[in-house]
Amino acid sequence: xxxxxxxxxxxxxxxxxxxxxxxxxxxxxxxxxxxxxxxxxxxxxxxxxxxxxxxxxxxxxxxxxxxxxxxxxxxxxxxxxxxxxxxxxxxxxxxxxxxxxxxxxxxxxxxxxxxxxxxxxxxxxxxxxxxxxxxxxxxxxxxxxxxxxxxxxxxxxxxxxxxxxxxxxxxxxxxxxxxxxxxxxxxxxxxxxxxxxxxxxxxxxxxxxxxxxxxxxxxxxxxxxxxxxxxxxxxxxxxxxx
Amino acid sequence: xxxxxxxxxxxxxxxxxxxxxxxxxxxxxxxxxxxxxxxxxxxxxxxxxxxxxxxxxxxxxxxxxxxxxxxxxxxxxxxxxxxxxxxxxxxxxxxxxxxxxxxxxxxxxxxxxxxxxxxxxxxxxxxxxxxxxxxxxxxxxxxxxxxxxxxxxxxxxxxxxxxxxxxxxxxxxxxxxxxxxxxxxxxxxxxxxxxxxxxxxxxxxxxxxxxxxxxxxxxxxxxxxxxxxxxxxxxxxxxxxxxxxxxxxxxxxxxxxxxx
Numbered sequence: 182x183x184x185x186x187x188x189x190x191x192x193x194x195x196x197x198x199x200x201x202x203x204x205x206x207x208x209x210x211x212x213x214x215x216x217x218x219x220x221x222x223x224x225x226x227x228x229x230x231x232x233x234x235x236x237x238x239x240x241x242x243x244x245x246x247x248x249x250x251x252x253x254x255x256x257x258x259x260x261x262x263x264x265x266x267x268x269x270x271x272x273x274x275x276x277x278x279x280x281x282x283x284x285x286x287x288x289x290x291x292x293x294x295x296x297x298x299x300x301x302x303x304x305x306x307x308x309x310x311x312x313x314x315x316x317x318x319x320x321x322x323x324x325x326x327x328x329x330x331x332x333x334x335x336x337x338x339x340x341x342x343x344x345x346x347x348x349x350x351x352x353x354x355x356x357x358x359x360x361x362x363x364x365x366x367x368x369x370x371x372x373x374x375x376x377x378x379x380x381x382x383x384x385x386x387x388x389x390x391x392x393x394x395x396x397x398x399x400x401x402x403x404x405x406x407x408x409x410x411x412x413x414x415x416x417x418x419x420x421x422x423x
Numbered sequence: 424x425x426x427x428x429x430x431x432x433x434x435x436x437x438x439x440x441x442x443x444x445x446x447x448x449x450x451x452x453x454x455x456x457x458x459x460x461x462x463x464x465x466x467x468x469x470x471x472x473x474x475x476x477x478x479x480x481x482x483x484x485x486x487x488x489x490x491x492x493x494x495x496x497x498x499x500x501x502x503x504x505x506x507x508x509x510x511x512x513x514x515x516x517x518x519x520x521x522x523x524x525x526x527x528x529x530x531x532x533x534x535x536x537x538x539x540x541x542x543x544x545x546x547x548x549x550x551x552x553x554x555x556x557x558x559x560x561x562x563x564x565x566x567x568x569x570x571x572x573x574x575x576x577x578x579x580x581x582x583x584x585x586x587x588x589x590x591x592x593x594x595x596x597x598x599x600x601x602x603x604x605x606x607x608x609x610x611x612x613x614x615x616x617x618x619x620x621x622x623x624x625x626x627x628x629x630x631x632x633x634x635x636x637x638x639x640x641x642x643x644x645x646x647x648x649x650x651x652x653x654x655x656x657x658x659x660x661x662x663x664x665x666x667x668x669x670x671x672x673x674x675x676x677x678x679x680x681x682x683x
Binding site: 269275369372373375387388390394 | 493496559561564566596597598599600601605609612613614615
């Protein structure tokens with residue numbers, strides 16, 4: 182099993198010659214894909230944190246409520262293609278909100294916004310789950326002590342709860358970013374594949390894999406590297422909480 | 424402890440069974456074909472396979488329908504099929520270069536015309552509308568045959584609609600899809616206004632969803648579908664190839680929008 186997990190990753194880096202890879206690293210196509218991916222997934226991460234944290238707090242309020250967790254987790258385990266179709270049925274031109282949105286000039290499919298929506302949809306549960314676990318893990322005695330000492334609601338969150346939950350929040354954010362960076366299925370269906378607009382690294386790899394392998398491999402290595410960095414962030418955060 | 428060990432053995436035995444099943448998935452006699460076909464050939468191949476019952480009945484073929492280039496790459500990477508049918512020769516050249524088949528083994532099986540397909544709710548009613556700013560055009564990526572044919576067609580049409588036509592249309596492109604079926608899906612769903620596909624892709628579609636705009640004679644592009652029997656193929660594959668190219672298959676090809 183370990184073999185199956187590790188060897189393809191090593192194989193990836195040995196498939197093309199270094200010279201080819203080096204050249205591919207400087208191709209316009211790769212740069213476009215990197216820029217699209219970086220922009221969309223960082224904005225997506227921002228949305229996930231801004232929108233996901235209150236949701237995580239809401240989940241923490243009533244940890245017994247299983248259906249809340251269920252609803253929040255659902256997008257994470259949904260096959261990405263299903264997520265893409267689901268987004269189309271809402272935001273598509275003929276979807277529930279599509280016609281309304283297009284009257285105010287918002288046509289979401291085929292735009293970077295569609296990529297971001299797809300990423301938020303699949304990545305948010307990872308953050309929310311981790312964040313709500315972290316918030317739940319904050320010791321009630323500490324919270325009570327702060328309240329006894331006269332901390333305001335804002336101070337309680339700003340100086341007590343958030344700092345204590347920070348490792349979990351960071352780990353959740355890293356996992357969500359990793360998921361957003363690699364998003365493929367929902368993006369392909371909902372956002373299309375336009376170089377410089379909606380063609381993320383994952384989509385560009387898919388298009389190039391059957392055509393120009395060095396480019397695809399160079400792109401794969403970039404994604405692999407960023408996944409490793411994010412994993413290290415999670416590990417480091419994990420270790421610091423022990 | 425004892426139970427745990429049993430579980431572990433059970434697990435690996437299951438693993439072995441799965442592995443050996445994978446290894447033997449191509450036993451001769453009563454198995455169906457395994458066909459790697461260009462996305463646009465999906466439906467017609469299913470029909471051809473169903474019509475071909477000689478020399479003896481067999482289960483329905485297993486079809487892998489995708490972009491021709493992706494399939495060629497899979498074959499070069501060791502995927503095993505009985506037959507590979509591509510939408511142009513470029514994809515074939517990849518497996519010829521890899522010495523899996525020789526150029527002489529590749530034969531033409533059918534033709535299809537490139538056609539412009541518009542969603543029935545869209546404002547696109549004639550070819551010149553493709554260049555109207557704001558029209559959402561979807562094409563196949565030029566890494567797949569449908570994308571290359573589409574670009575040729577646009578270039579040809581500059582002779583009628585002016586030198587800027589191809590450029591203007593390309594500026595309206597909102598997505599370059601990985602295969603021709605994905606192009607059609609985007610138009611069918613109404614997300615895109617118009618796309619370039621093959622006549623074969625829309626032959627069986629109801630008229631109320633999309634309308635097709637025919638490219639005038641002399642400016643169109645005719646896609647050439649080529650196929651080859653792959654090494655170690657099912658024993659009946661050459662006969663199936665004969666059947667596909669023979670008179671008996673002509674009406675099937677035509678009913679799916681191809682020229683046999």
